[in-house]
Amino acid sequence: MAALGLGFIALHGRPRACAAASSAPAAAAAPPVLGDVTRPHFPILDQTVNGCKLVYLDNAATSQKPVAVLDKLKDYYSVYNSNVHRGIHALSAKATEAYEVARQKVANFINAETYREIVFTRNATEAINLVAFTWGLSTLREGDEVILSVAEHHSNIVPWQIVAQKTGASLKYVTLTEDETLNVEELKGLFTKKTKLVSLHHVSNTLGSINPMQDIIRYAHDHGAKVLVDACQSVPHMTVDVRGLDADFLVFSSHKMCGPTGIGVLYGKHDMLMAMPPFLGGGEMISDVFLNHSTYADPPLRFEAGTPAIAEAIGLGAAIDYLSNLGMDNIHAYEVELSKYLYSKLSSVSGVRIYGPKSGSERAALCAFNVEGIHPTDLSTFLDQQHGVAVRSGHHCTQPLHRHLGINASARASLYFYNTKREVDAFIDALNDTIGFFS
Amino acid sequence: MLTGRDSRRFANRALGTRFNLIRPLNQPYQIMACASLGLGFIALHGRPRACASSAPAAAAAPPALGDVTRPHFPILDQTVNGCKLVYLDNAATSQKPVAVLDKLQDYYSVYNSNVHRGIHALSAKATEAYEVARQKVANFINAETYREIVFTRNATEAINLVAFTWGLSTLREGDEVILSVAEHHSNIVPWQIAAQKTGASLKYVTLTEDETLNVEELKGLFTKKTKLVSLHHVSNTLGSINPMQDIIRYAHDHGAKVLVDACQSVPHMTVDVRGLDADFLVFSSHKMCGPTGIGVLYGKHDMLMAMPPFLGGGEMISDVFLNHSTYADPPLRFEAGTPAIAEAIGLGAAIDYLSNLGMDNIHAYEVELSKYLYSKLSSVSGVRIYGPKSGSERAALCAFNVEGIHPTDLSTFLDQQHGVAVRSGHHCTQPLHRHLGINASARASLYFYNTKREVDAFIDALNDTIGFFSSLH
Numbered sequence: 083m084a085a086l087g088l089g090f091i092a093l094h095g096r097p098r099a100c101a102a103a104s105s106a107p108a109a110a111a112a113p114p115v116l117g118d119v120t121r122p123h124f125p126i127l128d129q130t131v132n133g134c135k136l137v138y139l140d141n142a143a144t145s146q147k148p149v150a151v152l153d154k155l156k157d158y159y160s161v162y163n164s165n166v167h168r169g170i171h172a173l174s175a176k177a178t179e180a181y182e183v184a185r186q187k188v189a190n191f192i193n194a195e196t197y198r199e200i201v202f203t204r205n206a207t208e209a210i211n212l213v214a215f216t217w218g219l220s221t222l223r224e225g226d227e228v229i230l231s232v233a234e235h236h237s238n239i240v241p242w243q244i245v246a247q248k249t250g251a252s253l254k255y256v257t258l259t260e261d262e263t264l265n266v267e268e269l270k271g272l273f274t275k276k277t278k279l280v281s282l283h284h285v286s287n288t289l290g291s292i293n294p295m296q297d298i299i300r301y302a303h304d305h306g307a308k309v310l311v312d313a314c315q316s317v318p319h320m321t322v323d324v325r326g327l328d329a330d331f332l333v334f335s336s337h338k339m340c341g342p343t344g345i346g347v348l349y350g351k352h353d354m355l356m357a358m359p360p361f362l363g364g365g366e367m368i369s370d371v372f373l374n375h376s377t378y379a380d381p382p383l384r385f386e387a388g389t390p391a392i393a394e395a396i397g398l399g400a401a402i403d404y405l406s407n408l409g410m411d412n413i414h415a416y417e418v419e420l421s422k423y424l425y426s427k428l429s430s431v432s433g434v435r436i437y438g439p440k441s442g443s444e445r446a447a448l449c450a451f452n453v454e455g456i457h458p459t460d461l462s463t464f465l466d467q468q469h470g471v472a473v474r475s476g477h478h479c480t481q482p483l484h485r486h487l488g489i490n491a492s493a494r495a496s497l498y499f500y501n502t503k504r505e506v507d508a509f510i511d512a513l514n515d516t517i518g519f520f521s
Numbered sequence: 522m523l524t525g526r527d528s529r530r531f532a533n534r535a536l537g538t539r540f541n542l543i544r545p546l547n548q549p550y551q552i553m554a555c556a557s558l559g560l561g562f563i564a565l566h567g568r569p570r571a572c573a574s575s576a577p578a579a580a581a582a583p584p585a586l587g588d589v590t591r592p593h594f595p596i597l598d599q600t601v602n603g604c605k606l607v608y609l610d611n612a613a614t615s616q617k618p619v620a621v622l623d624k625l626q627d628y629y630s631v632y633n634s635n636v637h638r639g640i641h642a643l644s645a646k647a648t649e650a651y652e653v654a655r656q657k658v659a660n661f662i663n664a665e666t667y668r669e670i671v672f673t674r675n676a677t678e679a680i681n682l683v684a685f686t687w688g689l690s691t692l693r694e695g696d697e698v699i700l701s702v703a704e705h706h707s708n709i710v711p712w713q714i715a716a717q718k719t720g721a722s723l724k725y726v727t728l729t730e731d732e733t734l735n736v737e738e739l740k741g742l743f744t745k746k747t748k749l750v751s752l753h754h755v756s757n758t759l760g761s762i763n764p765m766q767d768i769i770r771y772a773h774d775h776g777a778k779v780l781v782d783a784c785q786s787v788p789h790m791t792v793d794v795r796g797l798d799a800d801f802l803v804f805s806s807h808k809m810c811g812p813t814g815i816g817v818l819y820g821k822h823d824m825l826m827a828m829p830p831f832l833g834g835g836e837m838i839s840d841v842f843l844n845h846s847t848y849a850d851p852p853l854r855f856e857a858g859t860p861a862i863a864e865a866i867g868l869g870a871a872i873d874y875l876s877n878l879g880m881d882n883i884h885a886y887e888v889e890l891s892k893y894l895y896s897k898l899s900s901v902s903g904v905r906i907y908g909p910k911s912g913s914e915r916a917a918l919c920a921f922n923v924e925g926i927h928p929t930d931l932s933t934f935l936d937q938q939h940g941v942a943v944r945s946g947h948h949c950t951q952p953l954h955r956h957l958g959i960n961a962s963a964r965a966s967l968y969f970y971n972t973k974r975e976v977d978a979f980i981d982a983l984n985d986t987i988g989f990f991s992s993l994h
Binding site: 125126129131132136138140143144146147151152155156159160161162163164165169170171172173174204205206207208210211214232235236237238239240241243244253255335337342343344345346360362363364365366367368370371372373374375376387388389390391392393394459462463465466470471472473474475479481482485 | 595596599601602606608610613614616617621622625626629630631632633634635639640641642643644674675676677678680681684702705706707708709710711713714723725805807812813814815816830832833834835836837838840841842843844845846857858859860861862863864929932933935936940941942943944945949951952955
């Protein structure tokens with residue numbers, strides 16, 4: 083805060099020179115990359131912030147939505163908005179169909195066997211809680227073990243802490259290799275006869291590392307444990323095949339993949355979901371209600387109490403259509419390029435320390451980093467106020483990871499398929515200006 | 522005799538749809554419904570269409586709220602099955618004014634960003650809009666502070682939140698929770714689960730002869746063990762309005778807390794949580810011109826402060842260590858993960874829209890509509906309306922049955938032949954239907970954008986429906 087204060091007094095009257103404006107004009111006659119092709123679909127990106135062209139590099143926090151998704155939302159509310167599942171009339175039938183079609187789209191997108199394995203939630207966090215409080219509370223006994231990692235998002239730690247408290251189960255945390263990736267050997271060594279569940283990130287929102295989930299799941303299954311995959315940072319960015327992985331549970335959020343806020347997904351193998359008691363109780367999730375007891379619907383409706391987020395589910399379906407149209411493999415290939423470029427440029431800046439694996443192994447298109455001597459909050463504030471560059475600073479919901487790395491906070495730039503190398507250049511120029519200023 | 526699955530397929534083919542519109546209720550209903558549906562729809566083939574809603578508007582009447590607001594709801598201006606849509610299913614969900622849709626578009630097109638944890642311009646703007654929406658909700662129901670407003674997915678989640686935090690940490694074996702036979706499933710099932718887990722027991726108030734909540738009986742149910750009363754403010758099936766202020770005072774005098782299910786009241790009238798002295802109050806955005814995917818739990822600050830977390834994860838924590846975590850204060854303590862940001866902002870826009878019309882104006886208009894609807898509907902021969910007679914105040918909805926016609930058949934005909942949208946089934950009040958001795962009912966439910974003309978269209982359509990099904994016998 084002191085640095086902030088001093089820094090911003092010194093800013094007064096400083097001539098503005100936006101990094102984005104000064105970035106080199108697009109190379110002539112280069113084939114259009116995915117970031118250029120898709121940019122017009124995202125009018126929100128075409129604005130100035132604090133007098134500079136917006137450079138939105140906070141996609142691991144949330145993504146922007148293409149016009150196609152916004153149009154679908156508007157269409158729903160303007161033409162056939164109605165409650166679902168219990169109605170006869172025309173609007174209700176149309177809304178119900180669109181909602182269930184969206185569910186099928188989600189199932190197809192992740193190669194689930196049936197739409198019955200797709201439960202709509204508010205977000206990935208609720209999806210993990212759903213598993214923890216139904217499968218977890220009914221399965222875990224005193225002495226049972228759940229394996230997590232020190233790099234997990236809070237949403238994949240806290241529910242398990244609560245459940246462990248309630249059941250007497252214990253939590254074990256895998257740590258990192260020297261490369262700052264998940265220590266898979268250590269993970270394997272943590273398994274005992276008591277291990278019931280492994281719950282891990284597929285892609286780390288801070289380290290950018292990508293875990294070998296298929297191998298981990300096979301190993302876990304060989305040792306009698308189930309696996310929940312936190313796919314928040316993978317499903318939006320690459321093809322994820324739940325049957326290829328053989329995941330027992332997998333979670334992700336719509337808002338990180340061009341879809342609306344307010345909707346997320348729990349994938350669960352059908353036999354797992356069938357055996358799980360209800361989560362929230364109420365309308366829709368019941369079969370019959372008597373005064374002294376109720377009977378429950380089959381999955382997935384068993385886990386969807388009350389009026390669902392109908393518009394949001396339909397919007398997520400539209401996002402899936404949009405992404406599928408681009409092709410997840412195309413998105414991934416482009417982001418691999420962006421990732422290498424980002425890492426290469428950022429690591430060349432003097433005083434920058436990037437967390438996670440070096441770029442030799444594959445990294446997600448994000449970098450959490452610190453600059454020696456500058457607090458990440460000051461850095462992010464300057465980037466935003468002087469250059470319109472949006473990055474995030476703080477703990478990124480990974481406090482244990484930051485503690486493990488010996489830091490309080492970091493800054494993070496995270497890209498999506500609508501970003502470009504030019505924007506990475508703008509970010510680096512802005513960063514250099516920032517570092518120059520604080521020095 | 523058609524079996525369950527076959528009869529549904531038959532009915533669906535007759536309806537010309539691919540979807541499983543006919544949900545399985547109990548067996549006899551299903552077969553009867555589908556048999557008559559089948560016969561009915563064979564008989565429909567080639568029947569000349571005459572939409573009920575085509576009567577011209579009365580000349581030179583001063584514009585009613587329904588006429589003034591109609592242009593704000595373009596969705597209402599469409600034809601369904603060749604007839605002008607008459608949307609009378611507002612207790613299930615409401616339509617959204619252009620102002621709300623514009624606000625949603627604006628959010629996503631201009632400042633969409635994650636909230637609470639960001640520094641940059643878009644994030645600051647999104648965070649502000651989200652928290653301004655929370656303050657709007659607080660103001661709308663006269664809560665003391667925004668800290669008493671927790672955003673949920675819907676009222677159902679809000680009730681579960683109370684049941685699984687306050688409920689599980691407070692209720693002991695032998696404690697008592699008072700509900701009523703008229704409650705929505707969402708205000709029954711969470712308490713059944715909490716009662717199972719804690720050993721508490723549930724008591725259900727029944728109805729008077731007038732088919733309203735039996736308040737005297739309710740008072741008689743209190744014991745030293747009564748910890749909570751959880752009741753509807755306005756019944757989505759009976760249309761009755763409960764004297765919540767009196768009930769809450771009585772409950773408090775007897776050491777019990779009160780949760781008010783305000784789903785059918787907050788959208789339709791001024792609701793003042795401090796005037797009521799409610800301990801908890803819940804409602805859903807989608808029933809009050811707001812988006813789906815967002816609901817509200819109001820809880821007195823000291824109640825929320827004492828409650829353990831509900832869902833765990835990002836946002837609701839203060840610090841996270843490997844072996845334990847510390848939690849945020851309310852309301853964030855109960856909001857885990859990225860919130861429904863756009864939806865909250867959309868709800869704020871809905872509140873602005875409704876406040877602009879004035880909740881008292883909306884209520885006064887709906888009182889008129891309610892009397893008109895009841896009067897017209899009760900004049901139709903063979904119609905049985907549930908709930909109190911129109912002498913006492915009723916919400917602008919009527920659940921009803923017509924002698925000899927299954928409500929599903931009735932609703933299907935109204936939709937297919939006249940574009941009139943009502944709901945049929947149990948309206949998430951199975952125990953109430955059982956208590957009334959019926960399986961299902963049809964329900965017409967109005968909102969401030971409906972008009973008396975639409976009630977007339979509904980009644981004309983209903984008369985045509987009754988005429989048709991009578992002609993089959």
